[in-house]
Amino acid sequence: MTGSTERMTGARALIECLYREGVDTIFGYPGGVLLPIYDELYSSNIRHILVRHEQAAAHAAEGYARATGKTGVCLATSGPGATNLVTGIANAYMDSIPMVALTGQVPSSMIGNDAFQEANITGITMPITKHNYLVQDVKELPRIIKEAFHIASTGRPGPVLVDLPKDITTDMVDFYYPDKVELRGYNPTYQGNLQQIKKAAAEIERSAKPVIYAGGGVISANAAAELKELAEKIQAPVTTTLTGMGGFPGNHPLFLGMPGMHGTKYANYAIQESDLLIAVGVRFDDRVTGKLKSFASNAKIIHIDIDPAEISKNVKVDIPIVGDAKWILSHLLKYTGKSQSEKWLEKIEGWKKQYPLHYMEPAGDEIKPQYIVEQINAVCPDAIIVTEVGQHQMWAAQYFKYTEPRTFISSGGLGTMGYGFPAAIGAKVARPDKVVIDVSGDGSFQMNSQEMATIVQNNIPVIIAIFNNGFLGMVRQWQEIFYGKRYSSTCIRDSVDFVKLAEAYGALGIRATKRDEVRPAIEKAIASGRPTLIDFIVECEENVSPMVPAGAAINEILDLERKE
Amino acid sequence: MRHTLSVMVENRHGVLARVAGMFARRGYNIDSLTVGVTEDPTISRMTIVVRGDDEVLEQVTKQLNKLIDVIRVSDLKAEDTVEREMALFKVSSDVNNRSEIMQIVDIFRARIIDVAPKSMIVEVTGDETKIEAIEQLLRPFGIKEMVRTGKVALRRGAKGVSS
Secondary structure, eight states, rough: OOOOOOEHHHHHHHHHHHHHOOEEEEEOOOOOGHHHHHHHHTSSSEEEEEEEHEEEEEHHHHHHHHHHHHHHEEEETTTTHHHHHHHHHHHHTTOOEEEEEEEEOGGGGGGSSSTTTOOHHHHHHGSSSSSSEOOOGGGHHHHHHOOOOHHHHSSSSOEEEEEEEEEHHHSSSEOOOOSOOOOOOOOOSSOHHHHHHHHHHHHHHOOOEEEEEEEEHHTTTTTTTHHHHHHHHHHOEEEEGGGGSSSOOTSOOOOOOOOTTOOOOHHHHHHHHOEEEEEEEEOHHHHHHHHHGGTTTOOOEEEEEOOOOGSSSSSOOOOESSSSSHEEEEEEEOOOOSSOHHHHHHHHHHHHHSOOOOOOOOSSSOHHHHHHHHHHHOTTTTOOOEOOSSSHHHHHHHHSSSOOTTEOOOOOSSSSSSOOHHHHHHHHHHHHHHHHEEEHHHHHTTTTGGGGGHHTTTOOOOOEEEESBBOOHHHHHHHHHHHOOTTTTOOOTTOOOOHHHHHHTTTTTEOOOGGEEEEEEEEEHHHHSOOOEEEBBTTTOOOOOOOTTTTBBTTBBBBOOOOO | OEEEEEEEOOOOHHHHHHHHHHHHHTOOEEEEEEEEEOOSTEEEEEEEEEEEOOOHHHHHHHHHHSSSTTEEEEEOEEEEEEEEEEEEEEOOOOOHHHHHHHHHHHHTTTTEEETTTTEEEEEEEHHHHHHHHHHHHHHOEEEEEEEEEOEEESSSOOOOOOO
16 A cells, blocks of 8 residues: 555645544534545544534543543644644643644645634644644645644654645645654654663662652553552552553552642641652643642652753753653563562551542532542443642542543643533544543633534534533632732632533533432433433532642642531 | 864754754853864864853853764864964055065965056965064054954864764
């Protein structure tokens, strides 16, 4: 196949390229300059999911990528279509998710003339893509598409944008798909330095208080099995970041939960007191480290990451190992023995007993948001949980025990409200065998609620669980604590009747207002097999606890429990 | 601390924007940046003078290397590097001081490339200290306009940056 040449239009060539890359699904929205491409899609075997807003196409492509590990693809027209992708591209960039964004562009001859629906999308997305292209000659198109998928999915993954002027899609080309890419400026390191790995092994064996701090890199490197083996072999407790959830079993005795601002107390205490921090596929984000100066200040730090630019970016590390987490962990396993952690693990057990995650049981039959997460976990422990951004996101991270990689999908770095619902669509399209639940807030959901039409039209049975507290809850929480309860522009009570909204779109709407309605609502949603929205009316001023105030050290972590 | 980076990049449109944008976005300060084609027409060389301590330099180098169009980054050490910059000065001058200016120009092995009744343009090539020295001596006559190219640099000896 690869060597054959056939004369065809650029649009046809694009579809050929996507076949060769194994693309089975595209999330997109048509427009004027995309007409030649959509005409080709009409008769292709690629499934095109028509969204209702291009932002959703980008998030859905990301959800698809996160659920599978494959590169997600989205498609939008020039100008506003392209700019609507921007938030989704930035989100994928911050969380290092492989994605190829295809955008239409005005004809080459009109570029730079402020033509109708023209936007300089390569210029706009330069700082939020791993790389981007403006195709200037149809002969370059196959090479560029090949490179785009290669760059997006290798090394530290990320989004790549390809801008396609309309004339490129109608020009004729003798199609030839290259076998391999030749990029002299791009050659990611996969194999870690063995000397460094041996040094790390020696430190581990010397360590009395080791902690493993693992992130999204473990998921993208498919290194969860090696991570578990390492933790068990060296007997070190493991904390996983928000994007690392599922990278280590949440029900494992060595699991510490999440670190940082809304992490567990014991994860934070363990990091602060550790003598060796083994950081794997993480970037020392400020939500994890708190005050940088006092972060893990007693520990030597081993940092395993595929991106050399992450080494010593925020925190100075002692033993950097650049490469693929799976490769490095499997080699580290060969060289290292057990650490000296017996007493340390006892101490951590003590902390777990003394400072467990907890919330106040309600006096009556009100619904506590944490309870919903526990019930979802009880009903479908192997569901894919996708979240929006805010309080519900933190509860979903704290109270669900993720046991497998790619079962927790959330906007980490960028913190994009409106992300979860479209990302859940992408995840459900990729994994129709799985129950996919968008854990949502009433604020976040309204940022992309138009996608109800998408799931109904395409019969994508995503379950949306709205934690409806009538507030932009996380901002309200900060206003309560730091701004004297002056709830400026955060009350959104009675915005809309969500059940009627779901019904208006033709989806199933369920409302739960009492504690004993929670579980039946979840069960009914799953049993229905239909696109379903559950409106959980929850306590409106519940806080996410514990919490490290911004700028504080992570062991200065407070309980924010509301007294009944 | 100032460092001279020699950066080999793909000779493609948009490369300058990628490099300049990265510096702006990450908050690194560029003292000067020059770019031109090399002996290989598919490769351009950027010479970037950047200010920062060793940690900043390390990050700058890594971030440059992350750009797909960047092929190689070398930190040129002053001791094994030749570096030059060119400047043009438009100096106020008339019959009374013209010869005095010409003497300065001679001393610096600079050249006069334009003479007009009330001004002349001096071209000077050299390292930064030389250009600053002649600028100081020309300033009393009145510098109407000046332009500097920014530094270009090559490593001494047979071994190059690209090899």
